[in-house]
Structure formats: structure tokens, C-alpha cells
Amino acid sequence: MDHAGLVQRLERILGPGGVFHRPGDLLVYEYDGSVDGAVDTARPAAVALPTTTEQVAAVVKLANEAGLPVVARGAGTGLSGGAVAQQGGIIISLTRMDRILEIDREDRTALVEPGVINLELSETALPEGFFFAPDPSSQKACTVGGNVAENSGGPHCLKYGVTTNHVLGLEVVLPDGRVVWTGGRAPGGSGYDLTAAMVGSEGMLGIVTKALVRLTPQPESVVVLLAAFGDMDAASHAVSGIIAAGIVPAALEMMDALTIEAVEPAYHAGYPMDAGAVLLIELDGPTGDVRETADEVSTLCRQAGATEVRTASEKAERDLLWKGRKMALAAMGRLAPNYYLHDTVVPRSKLPATLRRVGEVSKEYDLPIANVFHAGDGNLHPLMLFDRRRKGSVERVLEASHDLLHYCVEVGGALSGEHGIGTEKRDYMTLVFTADDLAAMAGVKNSFDPRGCFNPEKLFPKGYMCGEVRALRAQAMAQKLGIYAL
Amino acid sequence: MVVAVEADLGNLHRYAGHDQPDDDLLRTCVHCGMCLPTCPTYRLTGQEMSSPRGRLWLMKSVADGRLDLLDPIFDEQMYQCLNCRACEAVCPSGVHYGPLVEAARSQLEQHRPRPFWQRATRKVAMGWLFGDGRRLRAAVAGLRLYQRSGLAALLRRSGALKLAGMEELEAMLPPVSRRSLVPGAEHWSSPEPVRAVRLFNGCVMGTVFADTNRAAARVMARNGASVDLPVGQQCCGALHVHAGMMDEARTLARANIDAFEATGDDAIVVTAAGCGAALKEYGYLLKDDAVYADRAARFSARVRDVTEHLAETDLVPPTVPVDRVVTYQEPCHLVHAQRIAVQPRKLLSAVPGLRLVEMRESSLCCGSAGIYNLIRKEMAEDLGDRKVRHVMETPATEVVTANPGCAMQLRASLRRNGSRVKVRHIVEILDEAYGGKQNIDSDGSARAGAERVG
Numbered sequence A: 001m002d003h004a005g006l007v008q009r010l011e012r013i014l015g016p017g018g019v020f021h022r023p024g025d026l027l028v029y030e031y032d033g034s035v036d037g038a039v040d041t042a043r044p045a046a047v048a049l050p051t052t053t054e055q056v057a058a059v060v061k062l063a064n065e066a067g068l069p070v071v072a073r074g075a076g077t078g079l080s081g082g083a084v085a086q087q088g089g090i091i092i093s094l095t096r097m098d099r100i101l102e103i104d105r106e107d108r109t110a111l112v113e114p115g116v117i118n119l120e121l122s123e124t125a126l127p128e129g130f131f132f133a134p135d136p137s138s139q140k141a142c143t144v145g146g147n148v149a150e151n152s153g154g155p156h157c158l159k160y161g162v163t164t165n166h167v168l169g170l171e172v173v174l175p176d177g178r179v180v181w182t183g184g185r186a187p188g189g190s191g192y193d194l195t196a197a198m199v200g201s202e203g204m205l206g207i208v209t210k211a212l213v214r215l216t217p218q219p220e221s222v223v224v225l226l227a228a229f230g231d232m233d234a235a236s237h238a239v240s241g242i243i244a245a246g247i248v249p250a251a252l253e254m255m256d257a258l259t260i261e262a263v264e265p266a267y268h269a270g271y272p273m274d275a276g277a278v279l280l281i282e283l284d285g286p287t288g289d290v291r292e293t294a295d296e297v298s299t300l301c302r303q304a305g306a307t308e309v310r311t312a313s314e315k316a317e318r319d320l321l322w323k324g325r326k327m328a329l330a331a332m333g334r335l336a337p338n339y340y341l342h343d344t345v346v347p348r349s350k351l352p353a354t355l356r357r358v359g360e361v362s363k364e365y366d367l368p369i370a371n372v373f374h375a376g377d378g379n380l381h382p383l384m385l386f387d388r389r390r391k392g393s394v395e396r397v398l399e400a401s402h403d404l405l406h407y408c409v410e411v412g413g414a415l416s417g418e419h420g421i422g423t424e425k426r427d428y429m430t431l432v433f434t435a436d437d438l439a440a441m442a443g444v445k446n447s448f449d450p451r452g453c454f455n456p457e458k459l460f461p462k463g464y465m466c467g468e469v470r471a472l473r474a475q476a477m478a479q480k481l482g483i484y485a486l
Numbered sequence B: 001m002v003v004a005v006e007a008d009l010g011n012l013h014r015y016a017g018h019d020q021p022d023d024d025l026l027r028t029c030v031h032c033g034m035c036l037p038t039c040p041t042y043r044l045t046g047q048e049m050s051s052p053r054g055r056l057w058l059m060k061s062v063a064d065g066r067l068d069l070l071d072p073i074f075d076e077q078m079y080q081c082l083n084c085r086a087c088e089a090v091c092p093s094g095v096h097y098g099p100l101v102e103a104a105r106s107q108l109e110q111h112r113p114r115p116f117w118q119r120a121t122r123k124v125a126m127g128w129l130f131g132d133g134r135r136l137r138a139a140v141a142g143l144r145l146y147q148r149s150g151l152a153a154l155l156r157r158s159g160a161l162k163l164a165g166m167e168e169l170e171a172m173l174p175p176v177s178r179r180s181l182v183p184g185a186e187h188w189s190s191p192e193p194v195r196a197v198r199l200f201n202g203c204v205m206g207t208v209f210a211d212t213n214r215a216a217a218r219v220m221a222r223n224g225a226s227v228d229l230p231v232g233q234q235c236c237g238a239l240h241v242h243a244g245m246m247d248e249a250r251t252l253a254r255a256n257i258d259a260f261e262a263t264g265d266d267a268i269v270v271t272a273a274g275c276g277a278a279l280k281e282y283g284y285l286l287k288d289d290a291v292y293a294d295r296a297a298r299f300s301a302r303v304r305d306v307t308e309h310l311a312e313t314d315l316v317p318p319t320v321p322v323d324r325v326v327t328y329q330e331p332c333h334l335v336h337a338q339r340i341a342v343q344p345r346k347l348l349s350a351v352p353g354l355r356l357v358e359m360r361e362s363s364l365c366c367g368s369a370g371i372y373n374l375i376r377k378e379m380a381e382d383l384g385d386r387k388v389r390h391v392m393e394t395p396a397t398e399v400v401t402a403n404p405g406c407a408m409q410l411r412a413s414l415r416r417n418g419s420r421v422k423v424r425h426i427v428e429i430l431d432e433a434y435g436g437k438q439n440i441d442s443d444g445s446a447r448a449g450a451e452r453v454g
């Protein structure tokens, strides 16, 4: 099938308005939200914009016939290159499947198409008294489908859990074009938990075409505390103190001086410009409890050396405090033309030591590094600031990243808290997983996608699929033929 | 395996000449995608090339020699953009989108072959008609005559307008003000003025909506100002900038700077959000002009939208009840380009009896965007319909806005959808709450105690 033939067949499925194939059109599908240099751009052969599950399935079948890879794409805010078509092929962009099909007040669920924007789901559920708990900082733009594929998290996941805790069932188009449902309304369920397998699978096992998600009731009362500290160490101690006291805040976020410097002039959130670190602590629940806990947290912060503790209970005030945090990442553009964001997780006890190491790396490589992160669960987001036009800067950033990742893994951490592996971190997988670990994962991949056509060049280290998985595939074929000796 | 067809990059057209998209500005975009959902054209299409990020990437691609300046997609996307600046207001990295897309359009205008008739109509419409206040006033006088003589009704009934393809244009037009407002001819004043305000007339506001400008002047006079319109002022040039006609825009900008320079640091108040945004950017427009750069920056610093100006003053409480329900449509060039969102609402809340009910997506473009609704009819209509749906979800009987383009587009959209909801400029509501022309002498001075009318 040549390019013209492919386009013709796609247009038959999607109509002429649902297919892009001119070189200029394809240019804008060669990137996602990830950093230039850390992830290569790549152009697909065509982009399909379906509006129904049937169309998605038909495109997948066509891709099979043409021997082409398929890459699902949501809003393209991913930070690990997940939505970039590294081997070309067809991008299936789900942005036109953006309907909220049903909000069930009794079961506290929502049935949505994958292109629904995270925040808009919460806003739609708000009048019914609910919200969708996973709240990545990109929630204004990213899609539920992307959240499912990356198992995304956000500040409020400390208390409420990440995406996987909020997905009950999925309608999925499998790599061979069949459409299946996993999970369902009823809790528990028997057999393999395929929903859990799909969540976080980075578009490599199936394309989500509908999601049944859990809605969380709005708490009766919410309070946000802003605590300012002289340095990150003191702030870290406050974090430990709060957790040790058995308090589970809805969110517990830390920002360092550099972050405050980027955010405060841009959003006037009210962070003290002279602080070495600030904590944002959100508490929610019944009014009385919240008030009591707020007092307790305030005392703990002061004991840890807080220079100032402020409490915001009005929504407008709270939103303003949060705005600074949520926009922090992107506001870095004001400090430097480029940034590289990390997403490592370390055990909470290792937090102060890791932060010190971040400081050292910053000095060693002469790279400003801002820290803005989910302190409550040890999910670090060191942000390296650089200017790619300066020669050698990208290399320096990548080397510094390498050092930092190694350190985090050494202290028992993980590569990614919530942004996924994609192509960006795939070569680090061997740092945390043994050959057997990886083979187990490859086995899962292989049983869903023996042809390896869904989102190739992701997650597994470079070259891995060619070797190990090919071997597995050969084994599977042999067994089909009744040969068990392999 | 099939691969994408590669474009022929050998003889590629690149940016050249004046007004190229500034490379540093362009590179501030980190393609994070946070701006996508606020972009009206992306919302309607769900396609990346119709998003701010996509358009910036296309501009970057031309700069990098990966896309031909004259590739049809470039033209299509630079002009499909409404230049509503919604992306700019939400961009966390502070990307200045407006100047970039305007420069890209200027590049297209400089290098794209256009059919002769297109060039000619642009020259006449934009250069000649809007280039001089007198010519435009004469044209609008013709329009006024047309509306009042019964010719309008006759043509509408006969179907001749449809034949001439002028139906939409006709539906957008509100009843034209009886008299145009001529700079130098009228002025208003509080009995003991505490500040002088220099009103910027604007081409459409000063003619079609002249009565709205008069209402604004009355409201300011009741709040302690003396208001006049310096002679020599011209159209702001926003339409020209949006169309990539930078030379024409600069000529108008220089004329305006000259006209207002004699009035020191007095506030230059504007009733049209689109003009206000353009005037505030004269500093940027003329940054490379040795003679005018500094003067342009000083001019821009004096410019205030009328709502911004009123909200800065200690507002005399209006006393005439306006017992109606309204909803507020935020003009893009007010909320996004000038980041003015609270001031209009604050003013409306000061009006006794008035109830403001917010609509959904109040800051999403209504589809007007200068003359966009004339050249991109389909997209503009979809946006207009979407806006009308949101208006009709509220109990409002009037939509309040603050820009002539929006007013015309809203009016046409409401009419097309069979809605009776009226469109008002915010100063008209305020003027009503201050008693309108009551206690204003024929020479424009507000009588003492005028603030307690009604």
C-alpha cells in the first residue's frame, strides 16, 4: 500500500476531514510536551481523527493490513515522548472523542470518551457535588485517555491516589482491532484485572475509547496553609513531622526559592519572596476536623522553624495559592528559555539527603535547578534550567540528569512518579529492573501486541524489543505449531 | 512500509524583509500544550495545526527552513487564527503570540502572490477608507441614509442582498448613530473637573457607534472628568496590523501619536477593546522607528480602556435602577490582550437593580475578531452559535460587551438563532444608570449635582 492508497483507505473510514497527510500538516504532530533534545521528534505517515470507537477499530485493522505502527495521542502534553510516532505510522488523535457520556450520582461514576479534558470533567461534576481526583498540573489541557495511559498523578493524589485508583472500567481497542471492555461498575470482579494492566501502559497495549471513572465527593470544607521556611531542610523536617503525626493532608507540596522567584512575579500568589522554601498544605474533610488539624499542622510547622504560616479557607484565596503551584513548571520559561523536568520518586525518609544531592549536582554542572514537588509522597520534580542555544548545554543537562537518576535509584527510588517512561527514560529501565523483570513485562506486551505495532520504541530499552521480544514471539509461534522445544 | 511524502525543501521561501517573527519570542514556546483548550479554533476542530502551539511550530518550521513560507497550510493557519490572544493570556512561559502571528501575516503579505483584484480591494478598503476619518464618515453617512430611507427594508425583502452576498454584513449592522462624532466638535465636563480625559474616537466607534462614545463621555464627566477628542486622530490601525499591513498601520500610529502629544500625560481613554489593545502596542509596532519609538512607548503608557479608567477612579454611585438581567461577554482584546476582567464586572455590580448572570465560556471568542467573520464565515458562525447557546442558557435579556466588533457579531449570531436578546456596550448601561442625557447641558457640561439625577 503506497501513501496515496493509505490516505484513500483512511478517508473512506473517517471522511476527508478526519485524515491529515500533507507534509505541512504532519509537522505539527511530530512533538509532544517533552523537552527538545531529551526526546527526538518524528513525523507520522498520517494522522487519523476518529469520532467513534468503530472508526478507531477500523483504523487499527487498516494499520495491521498495511504493516504500520499505531500511536494514540491525547492532548500531547506528555513529558516522556509517549505520543511521538518514533517509527512513523498512523497517529490516532482522540481529541474529537470528547463527550462526557454520563454522570451517575448514585454510583458516583462518570462514563467519558478519552478526549475529555481532565479539568472539564471535574467542572462538569462539580454541580453534582463531585470531582475527578487525579489532578496533574496539566489538568487544564490533558485528556482522561492520556491520564489513564500514563497513570497520572497530581498534588491531591497523596490522599486520593493516582489515576489507577479512579478507573473502574475501560473500553479498549486491542492491537488486532477487536473492541473489549475491562472491569465495570461493580467493585472487585473476577479474573485478571485487565483494567489495572491498561492503566499506565503508555498506549502500548490498547487504545482507550471509553473510560468509566470514579468520582469523588466534594469535601465539606477545605483549608490551605502556606508555610514559609528559611531553607529546604527545615521544610523537609516539617513534612516528616506532619506525616509522623499521622495526618494525611489532601496535598503537601514544596517549592524552593528559585521556584518562588519564577512564580510569584508572574501570578502574585502571595508566596514570600525571601523564603528559602514554602510548603502548601491542603486539608479537607468535615469542617470541625479540618479546623483542628489546621491548628495542629500550623504548630508542627512552627516547631520545625516556619517563619510564617498563613491559612486560606475562601475558595478564591485557595485558588490563588494553588495557581502558583500549578503553573510553576511552565512559569520557568521566565527564568530560562528551556527547562528539563525530572520526575523521580524516593522514599520519604531519603528526601532531605536527595535534595542536598540535587543542590550538589546543580553546582557541579553549573545548572540552576528549581525544586517544586509532591513532598508528601517523595515525588521529586527537579527542574533544570538552561538555554539550548548555548553550546553543550543540552549535553550538560543530560549528563546531570543521568547522575541524578542514578542517585535516586541507589537510595531505593523509582524513575518516574507520574510522567511515564516513553522514549525519554527507557534506557534507564535497566537501572531498576532485572532482565527477568523486563521479560515479564515484555511477556505482557507480547500477549496483547505480538506484532509490536502499538506505540513502538517506548518503555523498553532501545533495541530490547528486537531481541528479547522477538525471541518470545518466535517461542509463541513455535508453540502454536506444537513445537515446545524452543 | 509507507512513509510520509517529504516536501521539496530545495527552493524554499523563507522569511525576508521587514517584520519577521522574532526568533527569541518564537523560542519561548516550550510546546507544553497548556494553551490548547483556550484556543477557539482548536476547540472547534480538535486539530493540532489549528492550535496556538501548532501555529507557533509552523512559524518555527519556516524559520528553520523546514516549511515553505508559501505552503498553503501556513497561509491557512496564520489566517484561520482569530488573533484573539486567549493563548497568550494562559501561556505560563509568557509567549507573546500576537506580535508573532502579526509578523507572520506581514511576511505573507510581502511575499505571497495575490490576485490583482484582491490586492486592489484590500488597498481600497483598508488603506483608503480607514486611512482617513473623513472618508469613513462619508461612507457611514451613506449607510445611515440607506438604513433610514427604507431602501434597507426594500432590499432585504426583495432578496437582492442575498444575491449580492451582502446578507451577513447587513445583519451585523446595528442602527447607525444619527450623527458621527467629529474630533474637536464636542466635549463634556463635570462642573469642577479633577482630571482631563482625551477620548480616542476610533473609526467604527466614532461613526456607527458614535452615540456609545457620547455615553462614555457623559459617564466620565459625571465622574469628575473633562472629556474631549483631540483633532487629527485617525483609525487605530488594528485591522491593518491583524491583516499584516504594517506600513499602513505605522502611518496611522504616527498620526495618532502626533494628535495626542500636546495633551501631556492625560489618560487616553478608549471604548473599543480592539483599539485599546492596538494602541497599547504602538510601543512595539514602532520600536524600530528612530523618531517615534520613545514617543510611541509614552503614548501606549497613557492608554486606558474605559472600564479600566472608571474602575481606577472613585466611582460616583449611579442611582437610576436598571431592573434587568444581563450577562457579560468578554471581548478577547479586553480580557486576553489587556487582561481586563474584573473591572467591567465591578462596574456592572455598581448599577442598582442590575443582575449579572455569568454565562459559560464568557471569555471564549465570539467569532468576530476584526473582519474575521467576513472572511472565515463558517468558523465564525460556529463560534457565534456556540456563544448564543451559552447566552441563552442564562436568564439574561441583554448581553453586555465592550467592543464594536463583538457587538456586531453577537447581534448577527443572536438574530440568526432567532433570539431576542439585545446587545449593549457596558458604558450604555452605566450611562442609563446615571440618567442618560438628563442634567447634561447641550454644551456637554454635567450640571452640579448631576450625580444625583433620577
Ligand SMILES: Cc1cc2nc3c(=O)[nH]c(=O)nc-3n(C[C@H](O)[C@H](O)[C@H](O)COP(=O)(O)OP(=O)(O)OC[C@H]3O[C@@H](n4cnc5c(N)ncnc54)[C@H](O)[C@@H]3O)c2cc1C
Binding pocket: A032, A033, A071, A072, A073, A074, A075, A076, A077, A078, A079, A081, A082, A083, A094, A114, A135, A136, A137, A138, A141, A142, A143, A144, A145, A146, A147, A148, A149, A150, A151, A152, A153, A154, A155, A202, A203, A204, A206, A207, A208, A209, A329, A330, A418, A419, A455, B032, B033, B034
Ligand atoms: C506543564 C505540564 C505539567 C504536567 N504536570 C503533570 C503532573 O503534575 N502529573 C502528571 O502525572 N503528569 C503531568 N504532566 C504530563 C502529562 O500532562 C500527563 O502525562 C497527561 O496525562 C498526558 O495526557 P495527554 O492527553 O496530553 O496525553 P498525550 O501526551 O497525548 O499521550 C501520553 C501517552 O498516552 C497515550 N495515550 C493518549 N491517549 C490514549 C488513549 N486514549 N488510549 C491509550 N493511550 C493513550 C499516548 O500514546 C502516550 O503514550 C504535565 C505536563 C505538562 C506539559
Ligand code: SF4
Binding pocket: B028, B029, B030, B031, B032, B033, B034, B035, B036, B052, B053, B056, B087, B090, B091, B092, B093, B094, B095
Ligand atoms: S504557547 Fe505557551 S502554553 Fe502554548 S505550547 Fe507554547 S509555551 Fe505552552
Ligand code: SF4
Binding pocket: B038, B039, B040, B041, B042, B050, B051, B052, B055, B080, B081, B082, B083, B084, B085, B086, B087, B088, B097
Ligand atoms: S490568538 Fe486565539 S485563535 Fe489564535 S492561536 Fe491564540 S487562542 Fe487560538
